[in-house]
Amino acid sequence: MSAGRSAAPARGQWAFHDGAFVPAAEVRLGPGLQALQYGTGVFEGIRAYAAGPDTSHLYRARDHFSRMISSAALLRIAVGPSADELVEITTELLRRNGHTGDAYVRPLAYKTALEPGVPFGVRLQGVSSSLTVVSLPMGSYVPKEGISCGVSSWRRIPDSSLPARAKITGAYANNALATDEATQAGYDDAVFLNQAGHVAEASTANVFLVRAGRVATPSHASDILEGITRDSVISLLRRDEGVEVEQRTVLRSELGTADEIFLTGTGCEIVPVTSMDGRPVGSGAPGPVTRRVMDAYERAVRARDPRTAEWLTPVHRTAVRL
Known part of the structure; x- marks a missing residue:
């Protein structure tokens, strides 16, 4: 995977878009986007939880990405990376954005535009695909008392x-x-x-x-x-x-x-x-x-139960660039 630009933008501003890490502000999606007009996109919500001052863990990230790839197949969306590769991309995105606390990851795979020679209309074949992954800090937001x-x-x-x-x-x-x-x-x-x-x-x-x-x-x-x-x-x-x-x-x-x-x-x-x-x-x-x-x-x-360690993917502050 391409590492994108070397100059780090402001904290929390990286996105993974179409195969590269780029400043999120540079991602531009126009009004002609097929997913916008017809709802032809699939997404996931993935959480990461703090487990110390410099470490967090993605929770069941591979399961989420496997489901997204299956969802995308129903709409003939070409995601590109495998579930394991998407997990690696996401850990790197969290590092770049400095999210060592609780965070939320939103991957979105979607239809973009009709390919050359394809006639206008609502369709799944003959339409290009894109993948964008963003992250943001997020703790619990629903009252636990009910x-x-x-x-x-x-x-x-x-x-x-x-x-x-x-x-x-x-x-x-x-x-x-x-x-x-x-x-x-x-x-x-x-x-x-x-x-x-x-x-x-x-x-x-x-x-x-x-x-x-x-x-x-x-x-x-x-x-x-x-x-x-x-x-x-x-x-x-x-x-x-x-x-x-x-x-x-x-x-x-x-x-x-x-x-x-x-x-x-x-x-x-x-x-x-x-x-x-x-x-x-x-x-x-x-x-x-x-x-x-x-x-x-x-x-x-929170990585306090060793019996569920297989559900967790660690995200350390030290980055290994993709």
């Missing part, structure tokens, strides 16, 4: 219309509509139902319910994104609690009878839902299973 949610009147886009397992940029208009409705109604987040009227997911997170010690989450057949944090929680509950999470159809009424509800996602991490549709969930405070999951997840991402 949030309120409401069931959205907007339904989750079915997998039969747009692949639910892919993080496609255009699909997130659906999420934005649901979030806007929820916040206007006084809630913190929205919970989608799928076309069958069953629980799918929150606006940008997966949903877990606890009742009588049993834990359930909507299955892949419920039109959910196959969340990487969701997978982490299923593994942690199996390992630490001896609990096998039920991945199944979740009825809307179960949201009103659950002892605990929590959301999982890279951005929100693990967040308790203490109110649903204006009614308290359980006691109205984070429940014991939720708290134990939050603690286990925090130990994992």
Whole structure:
């Protein structure tokens, strides 16, 4: 990979764009961009967590990039680097931007322009692709004492219309509509139902319910994104609690009878839902299973649990230029 320019711009201003590290301010994407006009892009959100004064760790970065490459294939987007190469690029980007604390990485692979001789129109073949990766400092931004949610009147886009397992940029208009409705109604987040009227997911997170010690989450057949944090929680509950999470159809009424509800996602991490549709969930405070999951997840991402070391990629201050 090209190392780009040698003169370092201001802190936090590097981006990886089309095969080179460049000052982020120099990345220019015009109004004719195919991804802008038609939503033909895929993305990921990846977190890095501080683990000391000069070291942080990317959390499950290879899994994120593997999912992005799979998502890109559905839209015939040529990502270029492999998942392992993308992990190396990202660690170098974090070094260049000085992110040794908590940070957030946003890789975006997208359609750019029609290739010569290709007629105008909405299409996937005959359209060039680009890859851009940026990073920024980011800690936790969702209150850990709990949030309120409401069931959205907007339904989750079915997998039969747009692949639910892919993080496609255009699909997130659906999420934005649901979030806007929820916040206007006084809630913190929205919970989608799928076309069958069953629980799918929150606006940008997966949903877990606890009742009588049993834990359930909507299955892949419920039109959910196959969340990487969701997978982490299923593994942690199996390992630490001896609990096998039920991945199944979740009825809307179960949201009103659950002892605990929590959301999982890279951005929100693990967040308790203490109110649903204006009614308290359980006691109205984070429940014991939720708290134990939050603690286990925090130990994992902060490199305090050697049993989950395989999920982490260290980022040291000393750089090895690509």
